[in-house]
Amino acid sequence: MTTELARRIAITIGALLLFRLGTQIPIAGLNISTFSPTPDFISRLSIFALGLIPYLTAAILIRLLSVVWRGLNLLERSGEGGRRKLARATLGLTLGLAAFQAYGIASALTAIPGLVRNPDGWFVLTATASMVGGVFVLVWLSEQITRHGIGNGLALILSVGIVVALPRDIAGILDLMRQGAISSNLVLGHALFWIATVVVIVLVEGARRNISVQFGALNFGTRQLPVRDAMLPVKLNSAGFLIPVTVAPWIFFLPLAVAGLVLGSDHPLVAAAYRHLQLGQPAHMILVSIAVFVLAFVYTANVVDPEYTAKSLAQRNGAIPGVAAGEATADYLDRVVSLTTVVGAVYLTALQLIPEVFELYGIGLPYSMIVNGGGALVVVGTALDIKTQVRDVSLTNPGGVRR
Template identity: 35%
Template sequence: MASAAEQLAANLNLRAFRKATELHKRIGFTVLAMVIYRTGTYIPIPGINLAAFSNLFSGQTQGILGMFNMFSGGAVERMAVFALNVMPYISASIIVQLLGTVYPPWEKLRKEGGEVGRKALNQYTRHLTVALALLQSFGIAVGLQASPGLVNEPGIFFLVSTVVTLTGGALFLMWLGEQVTARGVGNGVSLIIFAGIVAVLPRGVWQMLSMVRTGALPAAAMFMIGALAVGVILVIVFMERSQRQLLVQYPSRQQSFRILGGDTSFLPLKLNTSGVMAPIFASSLLLLPATALGFLATANLPDQLKWLPSIAGQLQHGRPAFMLLYGALIVFFCFFYTSVVFNPAETAENLRKHGGFLPGIRPGKFTAEYLDFVLTRVTVLGAIYITLVCLLPEALIAFYSAPFYLGGTSILIVVSVTMDTVTQIQSHLLAHQYEGLIKKSKLHNRRGAPPPG
């Protein structure tokens, strides 16, 4: 028999959506934030020669800059104020979370600080975002100025204005993402990356059709890429909804003169606990050094640094070194992020406090060890799935030199963020339905009538 929550979820319809005024405000705020973000991707930084930069960028669309441009929604090719996107914030989050597992004061904040500790770590993340944004924007400004013809008036004013503009854009997007998470629907940072990818997808499809029309891409390859994209979407939907459910039993207890039977429930372990964060983290870490090397490779380098262009070339999209590093980082962050969001020892202790136990497993330490064993096996499957989804389409597209906007990473982000946002919308509708039932129940009780059954 379906539970009350499942029955309510099945009855969610357009009528319930029309009555959820709070949800309307959240969706409206999210849409407005995405419009503001997309507007900022068309405002160029001051002092840049857009024609010269466009010519330089056109020769690197299949490289690491092209991938960075995809995540930023085209802001890189226009050298817009949002060219850094939310990558400094993501990089800062990675560093803070890593230190939160090895640095004792921050580890204590993460484990024992509660809401206060979480706010403190978030503040450290913001401070580190400022430092990383300043460092990255300064590197970009120096790289642009070192390349002849890209800057109208090179000098200290261009360096300062570029650093201030790019850093301000990154910090504004960080603030905007936090506002969307708190006052909108979905995860704000993920939605910003999602909006950037969706904005460039139509152009990627058009470029692929143009390549087929000119004969640069075989028609069979186009259909193969399209079929692979559909297959990847189906696999992502199936795997993201897959769970390993562990049976949890609660013993019988006596209440007054009655003995209440023990209850059972399930502890769900997602196959991909890290979600979309593993490829985003891996991309951000790989994009930063590769982008810096790419800019330096175009500059007039001394003889001692002539080896930089070769390293930058090996880190281009589709190259073996890029694929190997990208896959290794995805696997690492799958395990790392899972260890951050799910603590077997803490879960086992919570089960023990509430009287729950896993059949055949002793409570406490043995339950924690069993949960860690099962979670490790599940995460191995999830890491393999994420790595294959992100790398196999990328390898095929790189082999045919087709636009990689339909690659596995972009499809994974789009599908995962869409599913997460839809789930949050359903949760808000479900909460609205519960509030309506509670109000009706109170109204009937005041009138002396039985509550609605």
């Protein structure tokens, strides 16, 4: 193990330990000890109660705006200065979302008898400030991991939150199995299913559609670089998971919320719509599947922009063998990306539907113990990313030179 790798691992472990420590520090002013046993939601009322959700939501909203607003897209591609402006906008939106959510939680806590020592405005203010501050501490920790540690900080913190809950969930499942509440065959079936799912995720996340690219000779003074062959890799899943799956429910729940405000939540049509859009209902499965599938294409078109890539290749004297430069290259890349994205979109849709299928057919484990496809994808993707970074750091000398 190199000194650089050891330093990065130490920083990552230290940041994750601070994250776990923060999850054990309760919001000041709560009488948690008076509740025995402590309800699950009360045990999670720490300074990190909001987690990274406000920041991720803000980042997703900014990313979606860049898809539909060309000016924001150009700002993102304009260099370090443009990316800094987007980062500041994301943090500003995070502050607003976190404050709104924290205030709602703090206000709701004052209505629970015996939970808050002094349920007044001062408690609401301090609790709100604690939870908002916790969000920004987590954002800072994630940035330290990404810059100075191993792996993507956001994904790693999310993964740790999922992994640390597994022992408790497994123990709860085994206890229910001993009581006869669930069958051992169902538990074994779930175990085998998730093993197979992890294998599929590893294969798909590592899969690439490689496009051959040839770069012409370049002159640097008296030096000349010869013609070079390279590969332009296109991932099967370029859209990731968070944006398609997080945004998909908004497409129909947001209009439904507006209808509820206009017509009233007790209106027969609104009530029927909410009933049919519950988890595991056929209407919910169909609409979410369509939304995830379409969003995977929309986001991939932003991440892998054929026109931008074709222009970049032309500027670097690169071309795809047998394909004319310019518009023909953009059309070729568009066809390849579209066909590749079909596979990725089907894959994301299938992962999204896992808990819904379990619910529909009544073969799921208790709700609090369900591991969904998104969680599995985040954990496996993070592990693969760490593996790649550890290998790269191990094979790199100080100064960034490969061994």
